[in-house]
Amino acid sequence: MTVPATGPDTGPITVLIVDDHPVVRRGLRVLLEVQDGIEVAGEAGDGATALALAAELSPDVVLLDLKLPGMDGIAVLTQLKANGSQARVLVLTSATEPASASLALRSGAAGVVYKDVDPDALVRAIRSAGRISSRRSNPVRSTTTPSPTFPPPIALPAPRGTSGARWAEAQRTSETTSCRSVGTQMASGRIR
Numbered sequence: 170m171t172v173p174a175t176g177p178d179t180g181p182i183t184v185l186i187v188d189d190h191p192v193v194r195r196g197l198r199v200l201l202e203v204q205d206g207i208e209v210a211g212e213a214g215d216g217a218t219a220l221a222l223a224a225e226l227s228p229d230v231v232l233l234d235l236k237l238p239g240m241d242g243i244a245v246l247t248q249l250k251a252n253g254s255q256a257r258v259l260v261l262t263s264a265t266e267p268a269s270a271s272l273a274l275r276s277g278a279a280g281v282v283y284k285d286v287d288p289d290a291l292v293r294a295i296r297s298a299g300r301i302s303s304r305r306s307n308p309v310r311s312t313t314t315p316s317p318t319f320p321p322p323i324a325l326p327a328p329r330g331t332s333g334a335r336w337a338e339a340q341r342t343s344e345t346t347s348c349r350s351v352g353t354q355m356a357s358g359r360i361r
Contacts, residue, residue: 181208182299185228185256187219187245189237193284197232197261200288207295216240220248228256229299233278235262235269246276257298261291 184207186197194212201207210226213219216237223231231249235242246258257279262269270281279298282291 181206182230182296183208183210183226183228184295184299185211185213185219185222185226185231187213187216187231187237187242188234188261189214190234193234200292201295204292207292207299214238216242216245216248219245220252223249223254223256224252227254230295231256231258232261232295233258235260235264235273243272243276246273246278250277257301259294259298261286 184201186194186201186209188194188197191214194214198209198212201209210228211222213222214237216239219231219233219237220240231254233242233245237245240248242260242262246260249256249258258277260270260273260278260281261284262273262281263284264270265283273281279301280294282294286294
């Protein structure tokens with residue numbers, strides 16, 4: 170079942186790409202520009218530029234690397250939250266240790282995706298985060314009954330403004346389990 174990336178009032182999902190490697194930014198831009206319903210709003214190679222562009226462009230999704238010059242990804246996440254940004258942040262990282270993913274979620278990330286992810290799975294994760302971002306009044310869809318297409322998720326993305334730790338507690342799971350589950354389910358398309 171294909172779920173449209175846009176709705177009557179939402180328009181395309183806008184994405185801000187933040188990575189310190191120009192080749193990674195360009196590759197992500199090329200991948201995303203050919204996707205229906207996704208628009209690259211801008212690119213940043215460091216944390217300070219990312220914050221300025223996020224404020225100027227108000228993207229639906231920020232695709233954020235953790236390893237940035239000057240201000241790292243965790244500091245960017247913290248500042249985005251302090252600035253009241255409505256963007257959902259997907260961390261795209263090569264750091265595979267669970268502590269990095271857990272810290273990213275506690276700092277406000279909607280999900281963590283590893284750089285070795287299949288490109289189609291990354292696009293699905295962006296679409297999932299973008300759809301959640303566009304539903305300001307109802308950021309998380311209830312999934313109390315199984316869907317005929319997708320099994321109910323183990324954990325849902327945290328509602329805007331809820332930390333990963335608080336959401337894991339509400340879901341009666343550990344923060345690490347919640348982080349891995351949400352990231353995996355967003356990438357697989359199970360969370361819509």
